[in-house]
Amino acid sequence: MIRHIITAAELKNLINSSENLLIYFYNDDCAPCISLRPKVEELIAGKFPLMDMAYVNGKDLPELVGEFNAFGFPVLLFYFEGKEFLRYSKYVSITELEESIGSIYKLYHQS
Secondary structure (H helix, E strand, O other): OEEEOOOHHHHHHHHHHOOEEEEEEEOOOOHHHHHHHHHHHHHHHHHOOOOEEEEEEOOOOHHHHHHOOOOOOOEEEEEEOOEEEEEEEOOOOHHHHHHHHHHHHHHHOOO
């Protein structure tokens, strides 16, 4: 499930209701945000299909940027059972991201 967050309440409800969640803080004027986004979407869809995704436009929701300390776009926050486990900002390696998420994701989704 991919959501575009429009209110703080919506994001908080999603954090509390999702077993695993990626929150992607971005700004439309940010070149790394634009180039990284499809790569992250492809990674999540291909390797971590049970993970929910939420996009937060920092330009539209500056209060959430402050509340989540997401000042250097893009910022990727990974939540598992309502708790933040990983945080990446600015320039992100997809390979490193896959390895980091994979180790935690496997704990939650072992067959």
